[in-house]
Each structure stands twice: as C-alpha cells, then as structure tokens.
Amino acid sequence: MDDLASSLASSLLKKLGSLVYQELYLAWGVQSDLHKLESTISILKIVLLDAEDKQANNPMLSIWLGRLKNILYVAEDVVDELEYEALRKQAITTYGSAMAKVCHFFCSFMALSSRLKLAHKIKDIRERLDEINADKVQFNLTERHEEVHVNPLREKTHSFIDPSTVFGRDGDKEEIKKSLMHPNPTRNLNIIAIVGLGGMGKTTLAKVVYNDESVVKHFQLRMWVCVPENFNVTRLVKDILKSAGGSVDKNSSNExxxxxxxxxxxxxxxxxxVLDDVWNENRNKWTELRDLLNGGSHGSVIVVTTRSHRVSSVLDPVYTHSVEGLSKEESLSLFVKCAFKEGEDKLYPNLLPIADEIVKKCKGVPLALKSLGGLLYSKVDESEWELGRGNEIWELEENEGGILPALQLSYNQMPIHLKRCFAYCVNFPKEYDFSNILLIEQWVAHGLIIQMSPNKKQELEDIGELYIKELMLICFFQLDLQENLFGMYSFKMHDLVHDLVLSIGHEEWSEIDSDNKDMASTVRHLSISSSSQQVSKFSNKLTNVRSIMYRNEPHVSSVEACISRFKSLRLLTIPYSDFENLPSSIGTQKHLRYLGLSLNQSIKKLPNSICKLHNLQTLLLDGCRDLERLPKDMRNMINLRFLTISTKDTCLFVNGECCFNSLQILWVVECPRLECLLPQMDRCLTNLRMLVFLECESLTSLPPIIKHLKALESLYICDCEEIDLTGGGGGDAQDLNLRLQILYITNLPKLEILPEWLLGSANTLKHLHIEQCENLKALPEWLPTLKSLQTLEIIECNELSSLPEGIRHTKTLRKLVIIPEL
Structure with missing residues (x-):
C-alpha cells in the first residue's frame, strides 16, 4: 500500500500547518524544528504522485516509498502526542479537581525531560527524511500537484464472438433484447446500460446481443466502439464512422x-x-455525444457497458441491466473448457473434484474462471491443481489479462483518499458483514476521512457515507437487503474484490493464528485468533502496529501483552471476551481512537484509567450486561464521537458536569435498571445527532435535556415499556426549533398520544415510524402540518382507528404504510 504515501503526507502537512497546532508547538518549544520538518515533507510531497504511478515498474522506487511511509507514520505519532497533551490540558482545565490542577501545574515544570525527548525524536525524523529526500534524485521524478489517473493501455474490444465460448447468459440476453426490440416510444434514441464488476462478462453479454440473428435483422446499421478512458467526443465520432464503414480523413480534425x-x-x-467500457462521469460530454447521435430513425438504441452505476446514472438509460455471476454448473463448464483440451477432462476424473473447489473460489465471475483455467491448461499433475485450490487468487495470477488486473483498473481510478479507505478493508475476512457506522468510525480513527472543502464544514461521518456510496457505485461493496435500523445497514465485499484488497494490502496486514511461521516487519494491522504465546512470539518484530482486532475470545493476558507492547494503536477491538476487568494499563494508549468491548457479558467494571484516553472517539460497551457502572471520570473523554452503553446502573453520567459536546451518536441499549440519563444538565450533547434507547425497561421519561438537542436528527426508542414521551420538551413546543428528521418508536405500551414537542421539528421531520404501540388511540390533528414528512409507517397499533383528516393528501408524503389497514 505504498501508493498511499502521498495521502499520509497530505494529512500530516494539514496538521503541521494548523493554527491550533502552531500554538501547541510554540508552547512546547518545538516550533522551529517542526517548521523544518513541514518544509521537507512539502518538498517530498510534490513528487509522490509521480512516484506512486511509477513504482509498479521500479522495485527500488517501491522500497523508497516504503521507507518514506515508515518515517511519516513515526512523524504522525509525534504530532499526535502533542495533540494528546493539548486534550489532557483541556480536560484538566475544564473538569479537573483542585488537586489535579495543582498536579498539572507542577508537572508543567517537570516536562523539560519530555520536551527534550520530543525534540530528539523530531531531529531523528528530520535526519531520516533528509536522507530519503536526497535519495529521490536517482528516480528522475516529476513534480505534480494534481492526481492524474494513469492506467495501462487497455486492449481494444471488438464485436466478434464465438458462441461456443459463452456459457449461461441466455436469460440476460433475452432481458436486454426485450428493451432493444421494444424501446420507449416517447424517445427517439434509447439508451441501455449494462453494469457490473470488472471481469463479470459485460462485454461478452453485449457481443452476444449484438450478434443475435434477430437483432441483426432489426437494425439497419450496427456499430461497435471501444471507448477510451479519455472520453473525447471528436475521437469517438471518428471511431463511430470507422465502425460503420465510413471514410475518415486521418489528417482532418474539422469537427x-x-x-x-x-x-x-x-x-x-x-x-x-455499442459503446464498450465507458468510464466517463461528465454529463456535459455525454450530452454532446448523444445530441450528435439523435439523427437516426425512431427506435435507435445505444448500449453502454460500464463498471460504474454513477456512469449509468449520467446516461439516463431506459433500462439498466446489472450483470451477476454465473451459476455453479455454468461456472464449472466454462472452467473445464479453459483448463482442458477438448474431451481431456474425462481422462482425468481425479482432477474434477479439485476443479469444483477452484470454481467455488471464483464466485461465478467469468474472467476469474478463464484466468485460473488458463493457468492450469494442459497441466495434469494433481499437485499443481492442489496449489490452485489452496492459494488465494492474488497469489496465483501472473497474466496481464487476469481478473485482478481487470479489477485493478477500477482501483486505479479511485481518488487517493478512497484508495486508503478501500485498502483498510484488508482487515476483514471474506464474507464479512460490514456495518456502515462501525466501518466509518474505524476510518475516522485512522485519519482516513478528509474534509473535502475547507470552506464547507461536513461531519466526518457524512463524508464516510459518501465514501461507502462511491465504493458501491463501482460494485466494490454490495448492499445487503436487510433493514436499515438505527442508521445502520450492512453490505459485503465480493470475494474477488477481497482478493484485490489482499493483493494491495497484504504487506501491512497479518493474522496471528496457530499456523503462523513468519511475519513481515511492515505489518500495521493485526487480526488475532491464537494464544498469548503466539502474540509474544511476533510482538518484538512489529514496531508500528496501528490496529488489533481479536477474532476469538482472548485471555486477559493476551490483551495485556498487546497493550504493553504496541503503543501506537489507533484501534483495539475485543468483542465476545469473558474477562471481568479490563487491564488498567489501557490508560497508557495515548493514540487510541477506537475501543470495542461489545458483547463482553462478564466484564463488571472499567478501570478509571480508561478516562485518560483523551483521543478516544469511539467506545463500544453494548452487550456488556454485567457492567455495574461507568467510570467516574468519564467526562475527561472529551473527544468521544460514538458511544454505546449497556449497564446495570440506574442513572448515567451523574458525576458532576459531563458535557460530551463532541458526541455525535449515543446508543443506550439493554439497560434494564436505567431510570434517568443526564440529570439536571443543560448545554450538554450539543452536537448529538443520533440518540437510541433500546430495551431500557425501567426508563420512565426522556431526559429534560432533549429540548436543548438542536443538532439531534434521529431518535430511536424501542422496547422501553415504562417510558412516557409526553414530558421532556417543556415550554411552547413550536418554539423549540429542533432539527429531528427521523423518529422511530416501537413497543411503547404507555404511548397514547404523540408528544407535543415533536412540533418543534415541524419543518424537518421526514420519517415517522410507530410500531406495536398497543395503546395509541389517535394521531394528533397537527400531524398533516409537518412540512417535510415523507414516510409515515404505522404497524400493529391495534387501538388506532383512523388517521387525521388530510394526511393522505400531504404534498411531501411519499410513502404511507398502515398495517393492518384502517
């Protein structure tokens, strides 16, 4: 993943240039050294884009980029240490006791040794960077300030196809033919998009349709053009004329x-x-070409193949056909044809069970089947076939026409920030169910999400959502059709896309299990599914581990070993563990941003030292049913953005003022004894955007603070049997000026009417879901006055007999679901 060095450099320069950081550097007496460091990184950065493009063909350049990235990570740790000190000072100033403030005052005099150590670290970093800067001369790198996507020249496609090489796709062909032969009568020129992952067979499918006998008879003129990456309209017109047999003067460029x-x-x-393999997302260019093609007879059709749903949306097609994988039988037939000479498969029946396993690995993707079949062509030694079955595709492929180079084209098109986020997914196994919120918070923890515009303030979580949608548009992520609840939805990565991410990131990720023999020193992300002895075996070799994910139920000694050894951790997840106490040494993890302790049903308390994690942004305690209470100094965790809590306590956040004004998302789940939240506290949670109460059976009312939550967008209240929603607002509801967009309530037996304070969101509420509220007898007459309401769902509220007059004619309402019908 050395192609990510430029993004790392950009992120570091942004911190070094920040005014907030400048004051910090001045206070610590390291401003001059860091300015010099910033200057050297800036000089290096302007050649990094060129270096990243050239490294594939130059091993020495790749090594040089690796050295640079290693030292940039060390520099990032130093800058983060300074940030930690600033947050610690802020926490003590805001919440510290008198004794803590006195201790801090004396510690500031004793910090000279720490400052000297810091200055020495910075000097060492500068010297190493100067050496790397001097070495760059040998590579003849060009200065570049803008990212340019450079892909190897793609082989041009043609329209000819041998029908005997096509397996399956009969159903796909008929679906597309239906739209071809019976186009939209209101359009003179119809557009059909064929969309799918690289290697899925889009071009083959287009060829099958193009050469179908009935299609040939139907159209008076057929043309096939392989579209270059640079969507140049003049060049495309020339190619269309050539395909139609027209003459084009090579020297003429007169449009x-x-x-x-x-x-x-x-x-x-x-x-x-047919326009094959289109990458253009510029609607103006597409409109220019489409207008030139409008002169044909009624019923003319353009078929476009593309990997991107974004490209498809730009085309405004009458029909979009998504290409899926082949069936198991079709896959096996294609693989056998590519791996054996005709009839030879019957001579080697011992190889067919292995072939079946290899085919499963390909997940129905035709190019993968052809690629691996081609690798084994004419080979009949069972051991060579076993190698194909036992290894990952990224370890096997060598040919340029294989599936990974095909997918690599899509990766190469990504902007650098998206490449880093995609490469991070190497941490997850195949078939993993991703959660949007958890993945985004992990990206945030590693600093992978970048503010797109300095003038437009966007929350990092919103930018992360855009990243996920971008990866879905190019088919790298595939949405799971499960319900979107609590703002969460799940998605998967195709197995071959996982092979791609492994080929990109295998040097930086590794799993510690019982089979480990060796581990590269470049590893920064660890998955652990073995004993603490195995962890100790490799820990001395690893110097800059950034994330650890446990895949098993670890012994507390293994966790202690990791906390003790790895001091640059940004992320630590220990789900399903069974220890009663988290090691107090967790407080030494200055850099930690993400701590996952979900579903530990034995843990009884957290050490107060956890409150020293001033950088912590995500803390997951959901499912920790035996947790007696939260640490008393939790208010010192002033950087928290996402917090989930399960506890046996009766009241949360009672230890004095506890603002949590960085918090964006708060889930309070499985708290059966909880009676109150944030008692008598104003001006807190000012940035909270999502609030969830789930299975809090003793909670009787929403906290009074709700009238101050002007950033709150989503409120979910589920299975809270004693709660009464009518309190909490206070004053004139219409004057509350709330921004609630989603209200989701289910199984609230005490709900008889909707709360008046909901009127405070009259201009913003878009989605209202009410389910299994058995005593809800009527909806308020003011409900149709909600000016933005788009979705109203009322399910199994059996006492409800009618809807307010006019609700069905609300102009903004897009979806009305009533079960059972009234």
Missing part, C-alpha cells in the same frame, strides 16, 4: 465536417451502437 458525415450516415436509419 463540422465530422459531424456532417455522422448525420448523413445515421439519417433515416434505425441503428444500434
């Missing part, structure tokens, strides 16, 4: 002449044009 020739060619003809 009027070319356009006249194209209009004459298409005039009064019903034509079919």
């Amino acid at each position: 009027d002449t070319l356009q006249t020739s194209l209009r004459e060619l298409l005039k009064d003809k019903r034509f079919l044009l």
Whole structure:
C-alpha cells in the first residue's frame, strides 16, 4: 500500500500547518524544528504522485516509498502526542479537581525531560527524511500537484464472438433484447446500460446481443466502439464512422465536417451502437455525444457497458441491466473448457473434484474462471491443481489479462483518499458483514476521512457515507437487503474484490493464528485468533502496529501483552471476551481512537484509567450486561464521537458536569435498571445527532435535556415499556426549533398520544415510524402540518382507528404504510 504515501503526507502537512497546532508547538518549544520538518515533507510531497504511478515498474522506487511511509507514520505519532497533551490540558482545565490542577501545574515544570525527548525524536525524523529526500534524485521524478489517473493501455474490444465460448447468459440476453426490440416510444434514441464488476462478462453479454440473428435483422446499421478512458467526443465520432464503414480523413480534425458525415450516415436509419467500457462521469460530454447521435430513425438504441452505476446514472438509460455471476454448473463448464483440451477432462476424473473447489473460489465471475483455467491448461499433475485450490487468487495470477488486473483498473481510478479507505478493508475476512457506522468510525480513527472543502464544514461521518456510496457505485461493496435500523445497514465485499484488497494490502496486514511461521516487519494491522504465546512470539518484530482486532475470545493476558507492547494503536477491538476487568494499563494508549468491548457479558467494571484516553472517539460497551457502572471520570473523554452503553446502573453520567459536546451518536441499549440519563444538565450533547434507547425497561421519561438537542436528527426508542414521551420538551413546543428528521418508536405500551414537542421539528421531520404501540388511540390533528414528512409507517397499533383528516393528501408524503389497514 505504498501508493498511499502521498495521502499520509497530505494529512500530516494539514496538521503541521494548523493554527491550533502552531500554538501547541510554540508552547512546547518545538516550533522551529517542526517548521523544518513541514518544509521537507512539502518538498517530498510534490513528487509522490509521480512516484506512486511509477513504482509498479521500479522495485527500488517501491522500497523508497516504503521507507518514506515508515518515517511519516513515526512523524504522525509525534504530532499526535502533542495533540494528546493539548486534550489532557483541556480536560484538566475544564473538569479537573483542585488537586489535579495543582498536579498539572507542577508537572508543567517537570516536562523539560519530555520536551527534550520530543525534540530528539523530531531531529531523528528530520535526519531520516533528509536522507530519503536526497535519495529521490536517482528516480528522475516529476513534480505534480494534481492526481492524474494513469492506467495501462487497455486492449481494444471488438464485436466478434464465438458462441461456443459463452456459457449461461441466455436469460440476460433475452432481458436486454426485450428493451432493444421494444424501446420507449416517447424517445427517439434509447439508451441501455449494462453494469457490473470488472471481469463479470459485460462485454461478452453485449457481443452476444449484438450478434443475435434477430437483432441483426432489426437494425439497419450496427456499430461497435471501444471507448477510451479519455472520453473525447471528436475521437469517438471518428471511431463511430470507422465502425460503420465510413471514410475518415486521418489528417482532418474539422469537427463540422465530422459531424456532417455522422448525420448523413445515421439519417433515416434505425441503428444500434455499442459503446464498450465507458468510464466517463461528465454529463456535459455525454450530452454532446448523444445530441450528435439523435439523427437516426425512431427506435435507435445505444448500449453502454460500464463498471460504474454513477456512469449509468449520467446516461439516463431506459433500462439498466446489472450483470451477476454465473451459476455453479455454468461456472464449472466454462472452467473445464479453459483448463482442458477438448474431451481431456474425462481422462482425468481425479482432477474434477479439485476443479469444483477452484470454481467455488471464483464466485461465478467469468474472467476469474478463464484466468485460473488458463493457468492450469494442459497441466495434469494433481499437485499443481492442489496449489490452485489452496492459494488465494492474488497469489496465483501472473497474466496481464487476469481478473485482478481487470479489477485493478477500477482501483486505479479511485481518488487517493478512497484508495486508503478501500485498502483498510484488508482487515476483514471474506464474507464479512460490514456495518456502515462501525466501518466509518474505524476510518475516522485512522485519519482516513478528509474534509473535502475547507470552506464547507461536513461531519466526518457524512463524508464516510459518501465514501461507502462511491465504493458501491463501482460494485466494490454490495448492499445487503436487510433493514436499515438505527442508521445502520450492512453490505459485503465480493470475494474477488477481497482478493484485490489482499493483493494491495497484504504487506501491512497479518493474522496471528496457530499456523503462523513468519511475519513481515511492515505489518500495521493485526487480526488475532491464537494464544498469548503466539502474540509474544511476533510482538518484538512489529514496531508500528496501528490496529488489533481479536477474532476469538482472548485471555486477559493476551490483551495485556498487546497493550504493553504496541503503543501506537489507533484501534483495539475485543468483542465476545469473558474477562471481568479490563487491564488498567489501557490508560497508557495515548493514540487510541477506537475501543470495542461489545458483547463482553462478564466484564463488571472499567478501570478509571480508561478516562485518560483523551483521543478516544469511539467506545463500544453494548452487550456488556454485567457492567455495574461507568467510570467516574468519564467526562475527561472529551473527544468521544460514538458511544454505546449497556449497564446495570440506574442513572448515567451523574458525576458532576459531563458535557460530551463532541458526541455525535449515543446508543443506550439493554439497560434494564436505567431510570434517568443526564440529570439536571443543560448545554450538554450539543452536537448529538443520533440518540437510541433500546430495551431500557425501567426508563420512565426522556431526559429534560432533549429540548436543548438542536443538532439531534434521529431518535430511536424501542422496547422501553415504562417510558412516557409526553414530558421532556417543556415550554411552547413550536418554539423549540429542533432539527429531528427521523423518529422511530416501537413497543411503547404507555404511548397514547404523540408528544407535543415533536412540533418543534415541524419543518424537518421526514420519517415517522410507530410500531406495536398497543395503546395509541389517535394521531394528533397537527400531524398533516409537518412540512417535510415523507414516510409515515404505522404497524400493529391495534387501538388506532383512523388517521387525521388530510394526511393522505400531504404534498411531501411519499410513502404511507398502515398495517393492518384502517
């Protein structure tokens, strides 16, 4: 993942140049050294984009980038140490006791040794960077300030196909033919998009349709153009003319002449044009080309193949066909044809069970089947086939026409910030169910999410959502159709996309299990599914581990070993553990941003030292049913953005003022004894955007603070049997000026009417879901006055007999679900 060094450098420069950091550097007496460091990184950064493009063909350059990235990580740790000290000072100043403030005063005099150590670290970093900077001369790198996507030249496609090489796709062909032969009568020119992952067979499917006998008879003119990555309209017009057999003067670039020739060619003809492998997302360019092609007869069709749903949306197609994998039988037939000479498979029946396992690995992707089948062609030694079955695809492929180079093209097109986020997914196993919220918070913990515009303030979580949607648009993430609840939805990564991410990130990720023999020193992300002895075996070799994910139920000694050894951790997840006490040494993890302790049903208390984690942004305690109470100094965790809590306590956050004004998301789940939250506290949770109460059976009312939560967008209240929603607002409801967009309530037996304070969100509430509220008898007459309401769902509220007059005619309402019907 050395192609990410430029992004790391950019992130570091942003911190070094921040005014907030400048004051910090001045206070610590390291401003001059860090300015010099910033200057050296800036000089290096302007050649990094060129270096990243050239490294694939230059092993020495790749090593040079690796050295640079190693030292940039060390520099990032130093800057983060300073940030930690600033947060510690802020916490003590805001919440510290008199004794704590006195201790801090004396510690500031004793910090000279720490400052000297810091200055020595910075000097060492500068010297190493100067050496790396001097070495760059040998690579003849070019200065570049903008990212340019450089892909190797793609082989041009053609329209010819041998029908005997096509397996399956009959159903796909008929679906597309239906839209071809019976186009939208309101359009003169119809567009059909064929969308799918690289290697899925989009071009093959287009060829099958293009050469179908009935299609050939239906269209008076057929043309096939392989579209270059640079979507140049003039060049495309020339290619279309050539495909149609028209003459094009090689020396002519007169656009009027070319356009006249194209209009004459298409005039009064019903034509079919296939544009294969389109990457263009610029609607203006597409509109320019489409307008030039509008001169054909009614019923003309353009078929576009693309990997991106974003490209498809730009086209405004009458029909979009998503290409899925082949069936198991079709896959096996294709693989056998590619791996054996004709009829030879019957001579080696011992190889067919292995073939079946290899086919499973390919997940129905035709290019993968052809690639691995081609690798084994004419090989009949069982051991070679076993190698194909036992290894990952990224370890096997060598040919340029294989599936991974095909997927690599999509990866190469990504902006650098998206490459880093995608590469991070190497941490997760195949078939993993991703959660949008948890993945985004992990990206945030590693500093992978970048503010897109300095002038437009966006929350990091919102930017992360955009990243996920981008990866879905190019089919790298595949949405699971499960319900979106509490703002969460799940998605998966195709197995071959996982092979791609392994090929990109295998040097930085490793799993410690019982089979480990060796581990590269470049590893920064660890998955652990073995004993503490195995962890100790490799820990001395690893110097800069950033994340640890436990896949098993670890012994507390293993966790202690990791906390003791790895001091640069940004993320630590220990789900399903069974120890009663988290090691107090957790407080030494200055850099930790994400701590996951979900579903530990034995843990009884957290050490107060956890409150020293001033950098911590995500703390997951959901499912920790035996947790007696939260630590008393939790208010010192002033950087928290996402907090989930399960506890046996009766009241949360009672230890004095506890603002949590960085908190964006708060889940209070499985707290059967909880009676109150944030008692008598104003001006807290000012940035809270999502609040969830789930299975809090003793909670009787929402906290009075709700009237101050002006940033709150989503409120979920589920299975809280004693809660009464009518309190909490106070004053004139319409004057509350809340921003609630989603209210989701289910199984609230005491709910008889909707609360008046909901009127405070009259201009913003979009989605209202009410389910299993057995005593809800009527909806308020003011409900139709909600000016933004788009979705109203009322399910199994059996006492409800009617809806407010006019609700069905609310202009903004898009979806109304009433079960059972009234």
